[in-house]
Amino acid sequence: MTQLTELERAAIEAILAEKPDHFGPLSEQLQSVTVEKRENTGGGFFTTISVSSLAQAAIVSSPLGLNVYANIDGMEHGLGMLLFFEQGRMSLLEGYSVGGENTSAIDFGTVAFAINDSPAKLHGNVR
Template identity: 85%
Template structure:
């Protein structure tokens, strides 16, 4: 079990900021997040997460993050971000390639990135 990367944490923070009404229970969940599994799919990534069963559940529609994007060094268009829930608890963070770019060679735990509110039309490098 591991902690969130900087990119994962920044993406979740940006997603939660879109829903200030739920920030209390979701912030409590975020304090107990543990990464169960990571997968670079070649078209983005999946990060499977779990939260403490003692953290309060939130009544939210799943997924959240319909307006959160990440400019990623080495990608022209970057990633869209979605946060999924099961039974009111965070369960999966998805980063999907907005422009269909291959992400196989990107190390998402080390890459330079910037959170944005819209997908890039051609971002290039963010560093």
């Protein structure tokens, strides 16, 4: 099992910030996240994750992240980010191409990025 990339962690932290009333359980889950599988779909990515069964479940709608986007170096419109839950625990992070761009050549583990609250063209504002 692997750890989250900088992009994955930043996206999840931004998504969780939308639910400050559930900060405790969600923060606890984030501390125990491990990556089970990653897939670059060509239209974004899927990261299958698991959290410790000891982490408290959170009663949240799924998915979360309706206002979290990532400007990605090499993409004009970037990615929308969604976090899915199963039985109150984080289970899948999805990054989807907002403009339908092909992501096959992008290494999401090392790419420069910036998290935003709306999709926009990349203006050099990346990590």
